[in-house]
Amino acid sequence: MTNDPNTITAAILVIGDEILSGRTKDKNIGTIADYLTAVGIDLREVRIVPDEPGAIVGAVNALRAAYTYLFTTGGIGPTHDDITADCIAQAFGVGIDVDPRARAMLLERHRPEDLNPARLRMARIPDGADLIANPISKAPGFRIGNVIVMAGVPAIMQAMLDAVGPTLPTGRRVLSETVEAGNVPEGTYAADLSEIAGRYADVSIGSYPSMTQAGFANRIVARGRDAGAVARARAEIEALVGRLRG
C-alpha cells in the first residue's frame, strides 16, 4: 500500500520485564492489533521494553513523535516496579501527582482507610492527562497528548481499550481478502504473485506460509482500502492458485 498522508497510524509499547523474561506471554499486542485493524488505524510498530526509566522514556518519545497514536500496556499498578506513569510524565516534561478524579475512582473499590500510599500511587496521573475508566479494578488508565496508557492485565487492558477506542478518530478501514493456497509451494507462485503485486500499488499482497501436521498450509492475503482494487487483485490471485492446483 502506498502511504496516504491521511492514514492514521499507531504504535504499541509493551512495558514489562516479565514479558522479556518469557515468564508472561503477551496477549495484548494481538488484541490491540485486531482492534486497530478493525477500525482502520494502521499499526506500524511495536516495542517491548523492560521496567527501566531510560528505556521507557526513550521509547515513548520516539514512538509518540513517529505515529498518530501510541498505546502503552503495563506498569500502572501499585508496586515499586510500576513506573509507567512517572516515565510518561518525564517523557512529556510535565508534573505528576495524585489526581483527585483518580483518587475518587479508587475509593469506589477501597475504603478510605485502605487507600494506603501504595494504592495512591495508582492515582498518580501526569498533569494534563484525561482518565480512562477501569470498570474491573477501578485504577484508571489515562491519555496525554497522543499517548494512551493502559494496564497490562489483559482483561483490564481490553476494558480500557473498549472505553478509549470509540473516542479516537479512526481511518478508512483496510479490507482484507484471503486466498488459501494450501500446499501449493510458495516457490511455484512467487514470480507471478510478484508481478500481480507490482500492478496493484494500492494493494498490499503478502504470502504467509504456515505448517500443519499435513505439511505447508500457505495463504495469500490482499489488503487495501480500495474495495474494487482488492477484489480485482484477489480474483487474479485465485486464478493463479487455481492454475497451479490444476
Next chain:
Amino acid sequence: MTNDPNTITAAILVIGDEILSGRTKDKNIGTIADYLTAVGIDLREVRIVPDEPGAIVGAVNALRAAYTYLFTTGGIGPTHDDITADCIAQAFGVGIDVDPRARAMLLERHRPEDLNPARLRMARIPDGADLIANPISKAPGFRIGNVIVMAGVPAIMQAMLDAVGPTLPTGRRVLSETVEAGNVPEGTYAADLSEIAGRYADVSIGSYPSMTQAGFANRIVARGRDAGAVARARAEIEALVGRLRG
C-alpha cells in the same frame, strides 16, 4: 538487577505486516525469550516492524549496535514481500548474491529444474554470513556479525534456534523464584515489597497481577544471578505474604 558489564544481552526484531495487522499472532517472541532466559542471555528489547526496507534497516542498525545479539524472525521466504536478507545486507553495507552453500541446501529439497528464480531468492545471503541449517524446509537462516536471521514459521524458527543457540557464548543464568500471593491485594504488600527490593540491589523483584474467574491471582517473582541473594529475598517475600494471609 544492576547492569553487569559482563552481561550478555539480546534483542528480537520481528519482521512482518501479518503480525501488525493482527492476522497472525506471534509465537516466536515467547519461545526465544524462554530460550534466552534459560541460557543466561538478557533479552532487553523487542521490536515488530512492517515489511518495509526503511523500517527494517533502521531497526536492525539500532538494535545490533545496542545489544550483544540481535535475533530476527520472518521475511526470508521466496515471495516478493520477503525482503529481510536484502535489508540485512543494506544495514551492514555488504553485497548479497546467491550463495553456493545455500543453493546446495535448497537442492536437497528441490530438483534442479524446480529451482526457479523465486526459490533461488532463498539462497541470497549477504556477503560474509554463516548459514544456519533448516532441517524442515532446507532454506537456511544466517548469521552475520551479531545478527541471527531466522524464519518466521514457528517450527522452522525453533529448529534454527536449536541449531544456532549452542554456538553462542552464553551468560550466567538468571535464577527465578516465585511466591504465589493469590488474592492478597498488591496494594497491601506494595510498601513492604518495595522496602525488600531496595535492600537487594542485585535481585530484580516484580509483582505480577493476573485475573482468573475467582479474582486476582498475584505472583511475586525474585530474579537474579546470585543464588544466595535470590533465596534470601524469596524468604523475606514469603514471610511478608504469610503475615498478610495471616
